Amino acid sequence: MARPMGPRFKVARRLGVNVFNHPKALKRGAKKLGKQSDYGKQLMEKQKLKAYYGMLEKQFKLYVDQALSSKGNPGERLVQRLECRLDNIVYRLGFGSTLRQSRQIVVHGHILVNGKKVDIPSYKVEVGDIISLKEKSRKNEMHKENFYGQEMSLNYLEKDLESFSGKLVYIPNRDEIPIEVTDSYIIELYSK
Template sequence: MARPMGPRFKIARRLGVNVFNHPKALKRGVKNQKLSEYGKQLQEKQKLKGYYGILEKQFRRYVHEALNTRENSGEILVQNLERRLDNLVYRLGFGSTLRQARQMVVHGHILVNGKKIDIPSYRVNIGDAITLMEKSRKNELFIENFQSTSLSIDYLEKDIENFSGKLVKKPSREAVPIDVIDSRIIEFYSKN
């Protein structure tokens, strides 16, 4: 399973946004540069890929799926990325970073509706319950992460007592906490 493994802080500085949600990512100066329209579109695409930690081939599949719908392509793209299991595990607070959440999924610590799912790109449906495995509830790191993270997203419900969360509705574009202009990404791919 491929995943981006490059220098995270350097990428964050180049994009000008802390896409990895790490407190030290933008400590040094942000690189400011004048960009053409193509450069702006490319930068938005790189930001969105950075937020969700996916590579180009998989990202292109998400874009083509969004372009083949009758609804707003940019909104559908962000919704589908937001509903990835590794991302929802991160948003619920099981992992302190997206990379940690992804590793939790791959190592089998997460159940979806009572079944062990170890595929980070698994698309969670509305009403699905995401739970920490019973034996994983003894891990101090998981307990601390989950209990210390407050949830401020309206499309997720969190049950601290049972170490679980639920996707209660489709994520609206405004509720998703990312700084991306998705129309530029759609323009970038509709030319190809």
């Protein structure tokens, strides 16, 4: 499985946004960018979105192509589709403290979707799907700490503390998704 393995904090400083949700990511400060061309702005937004969801170009392009061929606003569709990936939902529910850790939890087979083991990080979570931690994995202190320690502030997800599970209640609107990206720039870049 291909995934970005480079220095995370360097990427966050270059983009000027804490895309990895780590308290020390922008400790040394963001890079000051001079005047950017339209292409530069579009490229920067694409790089930000890829960094938020930990993706490489080839897979990201597939998501963009799906968004461009779907009905409705392609920028909004792209972000919604990325937000409904299994590794991201696992991260948002608090099974992992970072997206990388959540992806590893999925790949190692600790996650059940509707009672069946799913170890594919890009699995598309549908509305009503119940994501839970395997019975064996619930004994792990790290999983407990992450799950109970993280407050749930997203309306489109429902968290059940007793059964170590969560659920996608509805497909989120663009303004509910907690990322700082101008998605229209990304669509303009790929529409050329």
